[in-house]
Amino acid sequence: MNSMISTRGIARLAWAAALFALVVIVFGAFVRLSNAGLSCPDWPTCYGKVTWPVHEHEVDAANAAFPDRPVESNKAWREQVHRFLAGGLILTTFALAIWSWRRRRDLHGLAAVPLAASVFILFQALLGMWTVTWKLKPIVVMGHLLGGMTTFALLAYSALRLTIPPIANLRFPAAEKDKLWRLTAVGIGLVAVQIALGGWTSSNYAALACGLDFPSCLGQWWPGNMDFHEAFVLWRGIGVNYEGGVLDGSARIAIQLVHRIGAVLVFGHVAFAVVQRAARHVETRPFAVAVGIALLLQVSLGIANVKLGLPLPIATAHNGVAAVLLLSLLALLVRVRTAAR
Known part of the structure; x- marks a missing residue:
């Protein structure tokens, strides 16, 4: 006791x-x-x-x-x-x-x-x-x-x-539970990478590099003047004031496009590999709903950031909902864990 x-x-x-x-x-x-x-x-x-x-x-x-x-x-x-x-x-x-x-x-x-x-x-x-x-x-x-x-x-x-206790229902196949665990773990990894890309986008002041244009960018699906090399130089030395950003427009556009591509990959995996599979079983269905709601809200906030010109409340909420999406995926991971994990 x-x-x-x-x-x-x-x-x-x-x-x-x-x-x-x-x-x-x-x-x-x-x-x-x-x-x-x-x-x-x-x-x-x-x-x-x-x-x-x-x-x-x-x-x-x-x-x-x-x-x-x-x-x-x-x-x-x-x-x-x-x-x-x-x-x-x-x-x-x-x-x-x-x-x-x-x-x-x-x-x-x-x-x-x-x-x-x-x-x-x-x-x-x-x-x-x-x-x-x-x-x-x-x-x-x-x-x-x-x-x-x-x-x-x-x-x-x-x-x-x-x-959250692990699933004890013997009718939930062990192979299915193990597969859902792996898919959820991959989803968490993809979300982590996308959060890093979001941080890189924000810290380089590239959130509005495409203006208010979405899903295209400055009227193009793939702008021809992107500079991927400069966009992802991680270390530029110490002593520079980076407030406002130091990259030119072509590098910022490249960062913004990569962040959008990452969002598509995250949405595809989480929605169609994790949520869809978790929704099949009564033991994981509530978790699937939570992940799905957080995912849709996060994508909506990302689009609203661009279309509305990065309003502070929405941009701040975009960070918070990223954490909530991570939390919901962790909850599903815990739910389908085995004793060995």
Whole structure:
């Protein structure tokens, strides 16, 4: 009984940590998409303050100390609040990892996942620092997004494993369950790649490289002036301010087209290989519905971003729903797992 109670408490903390991570992801997207990523030019303080300059004398002192980056109070609070939230998530993740390790016998190996999250989140904090000190370097910004999603996935997987039992119905063929597990794992991998492409698109300011044109791009299905070589140069050195982007239009168009192609591949696999197969069985049908809804919503938000000119609420929601799609796929993966997994 004590073991069950302890596991239930860990599950609640894991869900709290996962939801906390989702909030940090969405708020981080809000900060990045509202061009507030460099609104605090130093780290971890903001113009030398624990909070941010508000009063006139504080703003004057900050402007004198950082003449190349005048204070924008309406943006600075966003960046510093995001840092506070990230700090709270680090503490929550550590608490989960410590509790899981102390109850590792009850968790049967699952304790390794929160421990991995606690190690990974420290690297995520470094990426957050480099995002500022390396002035929105695209590879770092993309890595920071992937790091946040990975932390969220580890925390969510811990919570799901402690909540969702595997299928015990003997009428569900083992071969079918194993195939659905593999297809779902591939879907998670494709979604992860697409999230990386989305981060690369955003960090290079390529979201509107095709204007408001969709599904074509600038009136063409395959623009002839795309520069794929420049589009995917990952490392360009340190010292350049990447705010606003440094690529020309041909490279940004290439990035946008690759992101669209990735979306088609993800939609095709998840919709027709994962959702369709999971919907056949009563044990996995609710999960198929959840994945399908998240997938359709994500695609709709992506199209709306282009057609409406990247409105901040929709662009922010696009990041959040990507995490929800990842969560729904992880839930299905947990549902069809075997004892060996």
